[in-house]
Structure formats: structure tokens, C-alpha cells
Amino acid sequence: MLPRKKVEVTLFKTMWSITDGGCVAALQCHMQRLYAIVGVRFSRRLQNVMTLRIALIGECMVELSRQGDALVQGMGGDTLNTAVYLSRMLPDADIAYLTGLGLDPFSEELLARWNAEGINTQYVHRSATKLPGLYSISTDPNGERHFHYWRNDSAAKFWLNETDTEALKASLAGFYLVYLSGISLAILPREARQTLFSLLSVIKPHCRVVFDNNFRPALWDSFEEAQAAYREVLALTDIAMLTFDDEQALWGDETVEASLLRTQSLGVSEVVYKHGAKPCEVFTHQKRTEVSAEKVVQVVDTTAAGDSFSAGYLAKRLTGGGVEAAAQAGHKLAGQVIQHHGAIIPLSAMPTI
Amino acid sequence: MLPRKKVEVTLFKTMWSITDGGCVAALQCHMQRLYAIVGVRFSRRLQNVMTLRIALIGECMVELSRQGDALVQGMGGDTLNTAVYLSRMLPDADIAYLTGLGLDPFSEELLARWNAEGINTQYVHRSATKLPGLYSISTDPNGERHFHYWRNDSAAKFWLNETDTEALKASLAGFYLVYLSGISLAILPREARQTLFSLLSVIKPHCRVVFDNNFRPALWDSFEEAQAAYREVLALTDIAMLTFDDEQALWGDETVEASLLRTQSLGVSEVVYKHGAKPCEVFTHQKRTEVSAEKVVQVVDTTAAGDSFSAGYLAKRLTGGGVEAAAQAGHKLAGQVIQHHGAIIPLSAMPTI
Numbered sequence: 012m013l014p015r016k017k018v019e020v021t022l023f024k025t026m027w028s029i030t031d032g033g034c035v036a037a038l039q040c041h042m043q044r045l046y047a048i049v050g051v052r053f054s055r056r057l058q059n060v061m062t063l064r065i066a067l068i069g070e071c072m073v074e075l076s077r078q079g080d081a082l083v084q085g086m087g088g089d090t091l092n093t094a095v096y097l098s099r100m101l102p103d104a105d106i107a108y109l110t111g112l113g114l115d116p117f118s119e120e121l122l123a124r125w126n127a128e129g130i131n132t133q134y135v136h137r138s139a140t141k142l143p144g145l146y147s148i149s150t151d152p153n154g155e156r157h158f159h160y161w162r163n164d165s166a167a168k169f170w171l172n173e174t175d176t177e178a179l180k181a182s183l184a185g186f187y188l189v190y191l192s193g194i195s196l197a198i199l200p201r202e203a204r205q206t207l208f209s210l211l212s213v214i215k216p217h218c219r220v221v222f223d224n225n226f227r228p229a230l231w232d233s234f235e236e237a238q239a240a241y242r243e244v245l246a247l248t249d250i251a252m253l254t255f256d257d258e259q260a261l262w263g264d265e266t267v268e269a270s271l272l273r274t275q276s277l278g279v280s281e282v283v284y285k286h287g288a289k290p291c292e293v294f295t296h297q298k299r300t301e302v303s304a305e306k307v308v309q310v311v312d313t314t315a316a317g318d319s320f321s322a323g324y325l326a327k328r329l330t331g332g333g334v335e336a337a338a339q340a341g342h343k344l345a346g347q348v349i350q351h352h353g354a355i356i357p358l359s360a361m362p363t364i
Numbered sequence: 365m366l367p368r369k370k371v372e373v374t375l376f377k378t379m380w381s382i383t384d385g386g387c388v389a390a391l392q393c394h395m396q397r398l399y400a401i402v403g404v405r406f407s408r409r410l411q412n413v414m415t416l417r418i419a420l421i422g423e424c425m426v427e428l429s430r431q432g433d434a435l436v437q438g439m440g441g442d443t444l445n446t447a448v449y450l451s452r453m454l455p456d457a458d459i460a461y462l463t464g465l466g467l468d469p470f471s472e473e474l475l476a477r478w479n480a481e482g483i484n485t486q487y488v489h490r491s492a493t494k495l496p497g498l499y500s501i502s503t504d505p506n507g508e509r510h511f512h513y514w515r516n517d518s519a520a521k522f523w524l525n526e527t528d529t530e531a532l533k534a535s536l537a538g539f540y541l542v543y544l545s546g547i548s549l550a551i552l553p554r555e556a557r558q559t560l561f562s563l564l565s566v567i568k569p570h571c572r573v574v575f576d577n578n579f580r581p582a583l584w585d586s587f588e589e590a591q592a593a594y595r596e597v598l599a600l601t602d603i604a605m606l607t608f609d610d611e612q613a614l615w616g617d618e619t620v621e622a623s624l625l626r627t628q629s630l631g632v633s634e635v636v637y638k639h640g641a642k643p644c645e646v647f648t649h650q651k652r653t654e655v656s657a658e659k660v661v662q663v664v665d666t667t668a669a670g671d672s673f674s675a676g677y678l679a680k681r682l683t684g685g686g687v688e689a690a691a692q693a694g695h696k697l698a699g700q701v702i703q704h705h706g707a708i709i710p711l712s713a714m715p716t717i
Contacts (some may be wrong), residue, residue, distance in 0.1 A: 077469075081434035115512045116430075116502045143441055145498065149469045159468045159495055161514035 034166045045330075063104040063329060066134070066186040067094045068207070070110055070167035070194035071125075072144035073117045083351065086121055087146065089192050089225050092315040092354045096322030098129045099361055101329065107131035107186070111170025113142040118166070126356060132256040134182055136174050141166035144198075162198065171203035176210065188329070190321075192223040193257070196240045197230035204240060211247045222248040223321050226257035237261055245277040251329075252321045254285045267292065281334070283341075285320055287313075291342065302338035307346045315354035320345040323364055340364040373423075416457040416682060419487070419539040421446045421560070422548040423463055423520035424478075425497035426470045426511075438706065439474055440499065442545050442578050445668040445707045449675030449697060451482045452714055454682065460484035460539070464523025466495040471519070487535055489527050494519035497551075515551070524556035529563065537567045541682070544672075545576040546610070549593050550583035557593055564600045575601040576674050579610035590614055598630040603681075605674045607638045620645065634687070636694075638673055644694065646687040655691035660699045668707035673698040676717055693717040 069090030075082045091108060098106040107199050108130050112118035121143060125132050144162030151157060162168070171179075183189065189211065196204055211220060231237040238261065245251060251274055258270040267284055268309055271294055274282050284292040291304040323344035327337035347362045348354075422443030428435045444461060451459040461483050465471035467490055474496060478485050497515030504510060515521070524532075536542060542564065549557055564573060575597050584590040591614065598604060604627055611623040620637055624647055627635050637645040643656040676697030680690035680699075700715045 075428075075435065078434075080436075081431075082428065082437055084435055085566055113512075115500075115510070117500065117512070142514060145514055147468075147470065157468070159466075159470070161495060161517070163517040164514070360516075 063101065064107070064186045065090070065097060065104060065188045065190060065325075065329075066103075066107045066109050066183060067083070067097075068109045068189065068191040070144060070162070070165065070198050071121060072146050072165070072167075073121065074164060075145065075147040077147075082147075084117075084120065086124055087314075087354055089194050089223065089318045090190065091125070092318035093190060093223070093322045093325075094125075094130050095128045095355055096319050097326055099358065100322065100326035100344075100364060104329075105305060107134050109134045109183075111136045111138055111141065111166035111173070112166070113138050113140075113166050115142055117145070118143050129340050134179075136166070136170040138169065138173055141169055142168055143167065165198070168198045168200065169203070171206050172293075176206055179280040180210055180213055184211055184217060186218055188213075188219040188221060188325075189214070190221045190223070190325070191244070192231065193225040193237075193241065194227055196228055196244060197237070201236075208243050208247070211244070215247055219249045220244075220247050221250045221321075221325060223252040223317070224254060224261070225317070226256045228260065228263045234261065242277060243281055245274060248277075248279045250281040250283065250325075251279045252254065252283050252285065252317075252324070254317055279288065283324060283334075283338070285317055285341075287316070291320075291338050293338055295334060300334050300338065302335055302342065304342035304346055307349060307352050310349050314351045316345045316349050316355070319348040327364060385470075394433065417539045418450060418454075418457060418541045418543060418678075419462050419536060419683075420444070420450075421462045421519065421542065423497060423515070423543040423551050424461070424474060425515060425518070425520075426474065428500040430500075430502055431538035435500075437470075437473065439477060440667075440707055442547050442576065442668075442671045443543065444478070446543060446576070446675045446678075447478075447483050448481045448708055449672050450679055452711065453675065453679035453697075453717055455482065457682075458484050460487050462487045462536075462654070464489045464491055464494065464519035464521070464526070466491050466496055466519050468494075471496050475680065487525040487532075489519070491519040491523065491526055494522055496520065508546050518551070521551045521553065521590055524552060524559050526697045529559055532653070533563055533566055536563055537570060539567075539571055541572040541574060541678075542567070542598070543574045543576070543678070544577040546585065546590075546594065547580055549597060550580055550590070553591075561596050561600070564597070572602045573600050574603045574605065574674075574678060575608060576605040576670070577610045577614070578670070579614045581613065587614065595630060598627060598632055601630075601632045603634040603636065603678075604632045605636050605638065605670075605677070607670055623651070636677060636687075636691070638670055638694075640669070644673075644691050646691055648687060653687050653690055655695065657695035657699055660702060663702050665705045666702050668675065669698045669702050671707070672701040680717060 067090045069088055071086055071088030071091035073083035074087040076085060094108050095108050096103070106129070108125055112121060112135055118137070121189060122132050122135065142165065144160065144165035144167060146158055146160045146162065149157050199207065225239070226237065241261065253270065253274070255267055255270065260266045262270065262273070264270040271282055275294070280295060282294040286292070288304060288307070290301045293300045293302070320341035324337045324341035327340035332340065343362050343364055348356050351357070351360060371471050377591045403425065404632070420443045422441055424439055424441030424444035427438035427440040429438060447461050449458050459482070461478055465474060465488055465712065471490070475485050497513065497518035497520060499511055499513045499515065502512070546651060552560065569698070579590065594614065606623065606627070607619055608623065611617045615626070617623040624635055625682070628647070633648060635647040637660065639645070641657060643654045646653045646655070673694035677694035680693035685693065696715050696717055700713060701709050704710070
């Protein structure tokens with residue numbers, strides 16, 4: 012008789028391939044029934060094997076916003092926003108954030124906030140010499156918001172240089188899905204970016220990659236450098252979450268078709284176009300699905316609209332939803348997020364998806 | 365007859381050479397009498413020619429200190445502290461701060477604070493792409509203070525790269541004295557540091573240079589690099605304000621004599637050793653003057669003790685005081701500063717010097 016662990020893993024892998032990774036919750040349910048039949052207790056160990064594990068790679072910064080004469084400390088980062096919403100929507104999943112922090116009180120506070128959101132912080136690299144990036148939000152007399160960044164020397168920029176890549180490869184291999192964005196790539200020095208691509212290509216056979224294009228020209232030395240990096244990551248990507256405005260800014264695309272053709276030709280099987288308040292489009296295997304958002308009467312702050320859309324979309328896809336239901340979930344969460352100030356809405360305001 | 369301006373300048377230069385730059389206030393007084401005799405009105409134009417002009421070069425950063433849950437914005441920088449105290453003690457002088465800032469609200473606030481202190485900010489370079497450096501002060505559970513810096517990409521680090529050096533040379537040539545510190549040098553990239561040395565050597569025949577050794581190992585790549593830079597600046601320096609602890613840290617000096625020998629051999633004619641609460645020592649032309657500080661009963665915060673000592677010392681030297689009176693003034697101001705929290709004490713707490 013095979014040892015129990017081997018049985019579990021074999022079953023799990025088989026179910027994975029059957030469901031094509033689309034429905035881990037359904038898979039868990041099947042497995043539970045299966046084990047009930049074969050008399051194996053649904054133990055803690057099994058739960059560990061069964062847990063949906065997602066790694067998000069990127070940077071979260073300290074946010075300073077002015078309130079009267081004082082500065083209030085918050086946090087901000089596209090991938091972290093997605094991590095928070097994924098963690099809230101998938102409370103049984105293991106949502107890990109992979110980044111660099113320092114040993115300073117700002118880093119401690121960020122960690123505490125992430126832990127409070129149920130995010131797994133065990134893979135956060137703590138640098139002895141670097142600090143987290145920092146940015147300020149200020150509002151000018153016309154009510155327009157301005158952002159200023161102290162991030163060029165941040166711990167998140169250099170964590171891959173300071174990390175043992177073999178150990179990281181082993182850690183990453185244990186995740187079902189890796190999520191990263193154009194910002195995750197942009198902040199890395201070229202060498203570290205190549206290290207990341209190598210890691211992703213090694214774990215690729217067993218791991219899904221989701222990429223959000225979030226293109227920030229100011230973080231790149233040149234369009235050529237950015238385009239090369241995007242090509243590399245898209246060639247490893249299963250699901251691309253694209254904002255068409257960013258596609259235009261980076262590639263000069265005039266139509267969604269032009270962007271889609273390039274993205275699909277790089278091998279991305281599921282391409283999602285976020286168009287803000289307008290219907291989003293999802294392209295899979297020659298099929299186009301358009302999904303409208305419910306009208307939001309009062310938009311308060313569009314911060315993290317795209318990040319939360321991605322989280323809603325993925326949460327649905329990973330629990331058995333098709334692309335249409337996933338897009339609806341994305342719209343629903345984003346629609347709620349933009350009715351609140353800041354990137355992270357109160358827990359009580361979370362919609363049921 | 366010579367044109368009036370030429371007369372003024374000639375007289376001014378003559379008086380400068382007579383007084384050896386030691387007493388500009390006395391010089392102003394002489395000039396006023398002279399002009400009264402020759403019937404020339406002590407005009408605005410004359411005042412401009414007569415104004416004691418001091419340029420301080422360095423970096424002032426945004427300071428964030430925690431008060432409860434909020435962060436309070438302040439400012440901090442060794443040379444800026446000296447500039448503030450010089451400006452307060454020499455209200456008729458032109459105290460200019462030469463540095464880089466951005467176009468952001470933090471930079472605006474720093475500028476406003478400097479202007480409020482009567483500091484001339486016309487030579488501040490405003491970078492379109494950089495921000496001021498930033499640091500936080502936090503206090504751990506043992507009451508120990510910790511500093512964290514976001515300064516590696518600051519406007520003050522790169523302002524010399526972005527500035528027209530010919531124009532800067534012309535501006536600097538109009539100053540009677542240039543003041544800078546080891547930190548002013550440490551933050552500059554190597555090339556910019558060499559540019560600064562070239563500028564100083566060009567203006568040197570007409571301008572005094574005062575250097576405060578403030579050695580911060582963390583800001584230097586190596587001791588060798590720091591020592592080379594200190595040697596270059598000391599060879600251009602008229603008055604060196606040295607903290608012996610920093611001399612030991614940089615050079616490994618075991619005695620003040622060892623430090624003095626090196627400093628004098630580089631051509632510094634007036635060497636001041638600050639020894640904290642202990643008597644300071646001033647060395648000029650083979651003469652040693654030791655001056656005790658009055659005992660401070662309650663030391664609250666030693667921040668800016670050295671910076672304010674330098675300001676008190678210079679303010680006295682530049683208004684006719686000898687080295688003993690200058691050292692007393694330095695002690696008096698520093699003794700007051702350490703009885704208050706923070707680098708800059710309230711105006712009402714300024715001692716009469």
C-alpha cells in the first residue's frame with residue numbers, strides 16, 4: 012500500500028489536472044468525499060496539502076497622507092491590495108506576500124497590518140540595511156492629488172539580491188499560483204528581474220502565473236526595457252489582467268485586438284481587459300466574453316479599483332467560477348472599493364461574491 | 365574721480381585685508397564713518413556691498429517623528445541648524461543655504477521654514493525629478509532613539525550635477541565665507557564632490573572656508589574615500605570645527621595633538637576642537653586657548669549641540685570677537701540648545717551673545 016501522503020499528493024495532482032486548476036474549492040470538496048469513502052480522516056495534514064496557496068510578489072510602501080498638520084501613516088501597493096482582497100475572499104487559502112522589508116518600526120507596522128489581514132508573511136525578506144519604500148499623498152488647492160515617492164533604495168527593490176534563490180525556488184514551487192504586476196517587475200534591478208524570470212520558468216510546469224500589466228513609465232529606464240520585460244513575463248503567464256490604457260501607453264496599441272494578438276501569441280490562454288466603468292472583456296480559446304459592471308452612483312476614490320477587480324476575478328476563478336462569473340465578481344468588488352476612500356475598504360463593506 | 369561703486373568696493377576690499385576678515389561688523393562701522401566723512405549717503409546700494417554674506421552648503425531633510433499615532437513633520441540637517449542659528453545671531457547678515465530641493469509640498473514647507481528664519485533661499489536648486497531626503501525618529505521601548513533615512517536619492521545629493529557650475533562659481537564668489545561639513549561632502553557623488561572642491565579652490569582667494577568634520581561612516585563607501593575628501597577640503601579650509609570623537613572615528617587619532625598636526629599641516633590656520641561638555645580647545649598660530657563651558661544642570665536633548673556651537677563661535681568671530689570670546693559664545697548657545705527638545709530652540713530661548 013502506498014504511504015498516505017503519497018496517496019494524497021497523487022490524488023491532488025490528478026484532480027488538479029482534471030479541473031485544469033480552475034476550481035480548487037470544488038476539488039477540495041471532492042477530495043473530502045473521497046477520503047470519507049476510503050476512511051481517511053480529513054486531517055490537519057491533509058488540510059495542509061489541500062490548502063490553496065497563492066504567492067503575490069511585489070512592493071508595499073509606507074503611505075503618508077496629510078490630515079491637518081499631522082501626517083497619517085498608511086500603506087499602499089498594487090499587489091498588496093490584491094493580496095488583502097484575496098485573503099478576505101478566500102479565508103481558507105494561504106495568501107503569501109513575497110517582498111522585502113527592513114528591521115525598522117515602519118516595516119514592523121506593515122508586517123503587523125498584513126498579518127492582521129491574514130496574509131502569510133513568512134517569506135518576507137527582512138533586510139538589515141534597507142527600509143520600505145515610502146510615498147506621500149498631498150492634495151493641491153484645486154483638490155488634485157499628488158504622489159511623491161521615496162522608493163529608489165527600498166528593501167523590496169533589493170530583496171531578490173539578498174535572497175538565497177535555491178531556497179526561494181523551493182518555496183515558490185509549493186504555491187499553486189504566483190501573482191505579480193508590471194510594478195513588481197519595474198522596481199527590480201535588471202539582474203534581479205532576470206533571476207525572477209528564471210525562477211518562474213523553473214516552477215512554471217506546476218504553477219500558474221497571473222500577471223497584471225500595471226505600467227508605470229516613471230519606474231522604467233526606457234520603453235524598450237519595459238517591453239522586453241513584459242514579453243518575458245507574458246511568455247510565462249496563464250492569466251493576464253490588462254488595463255487597456257496601460258497597453259496603449261506601453262505598446263502604442265490602437266485597438267484591443269492588437270494587444271490581444273500580441274498577448275495570445277506570447278502564449279497567454281486567458282486575457283482579461285479591464286476598462287474601468289465600461290464592460291470588461293475576457294478572451295479564452297478564441298471565445299470573447301463581455302461583462303458589464305453595475306452602475307456605481309457615487310464614485311468616491313478609484314484607488315485600487317484595478318487591484319480589487321483582479322482579486323475578485325481570481326477569487327471566483329479559483330473557487331470554480333467561469334470567466335463570466337469571475338468578471339462579475341471583479342466588477343462587484345471594484346464597484347464597492349471605489350465607493351470608499353483609500354485602497355482598502357472596511358471589512359464590513361466587503362461584498363459577498 | 366572714480367565711480368562710487370568702485371570706491372566702495374576698493375575700500376571694502378582694503379578694509380577686509382586690514383582686518384583679516386576677523387571683524388566685518390567693525391568694518392561696516394568704519395565704512396559708515398568713512399562715508400559720512402566723505403559725504404556719501406549710506407545708501408541701500410552700499411548696504412548691499414557691506415552686507416556680511418555667508419553661504420552654507422549641505423542638506424536639510426524632512427523629519428518625521430511619532431507623536432501618538434500621528435507623524436509630525438519637522439526638519440533636520442547639520443548645516444541647516446548652523447544656518448538658522450547664524451541667521452538669528454546675525455540678523456543683518458545674508459545667510460544663504462545652498463542645497464537641492466524638489467517641487468513637492470515637502471520642499472515648499474522646508475523653504476517656507478528657512479525663509480521664516482531669515483535664510484536666503486535664492487540659491488536653492490529646485491529639481492524637477494528629485495525630492496528632499498527624509499528621516500524618521502522613533503523611540504524604542506527602552507527610550508532609545510532610532511533614526512531611519514530615505515536620503516540616497518535626494519535632491520541635495522544631485523543638485524550640483526543639475527546646476528550650471530559657472531553660474532554657481534559667480535554666485536559663490538560673492539560670499540565672504542562658505543561653510544560646509546563632512547555630511548555636505550558625504551552625500552555627494554564623487555564627481556559632484558570634485559566639482560565642489562574645484563569651485564572652492566577658485567573662489568578661495570576671496571573667500572573664507574569653514575569646515576565642520578561631522579563624520580558619518582554610514583554615508584561613505586570607505587574610510588579611504590572619506591579621508592581623501594577630508595584632506596582635500598581641509599587644504600582649502602581656514603577654520604576647522606572638529607569634534608575629536610569624529611577625528612578618532614575617521615583617522616584613528618589617539619590624541620588631539622595627532623589630529624592637530626595633520627590639520628595644521630594641511631594649512632588650516634584656526635582649529636577648534638569641540639569636546640562636548642568638556643572645555644573646547646582652539647589652536648591658532650601656535651597658540652592654544654582652552655575655554656570651559658558653563659555647567660548645564662539639566663541636559664534634555666543634545667541634538668544640534670555641535671551645530672549650534674559652530675554658529676555661536678562663528679557669529680562672534682565675524683563680529684570682531686577673538687577666539688576665546690567666540691568659544692564662549694559657542695558654549696553659551698550650545699548650552700542653551702541642549703536644554704530644549706529638538707535641533708532648533710524657540711526664538712525666545714536664544715541667549716544674548
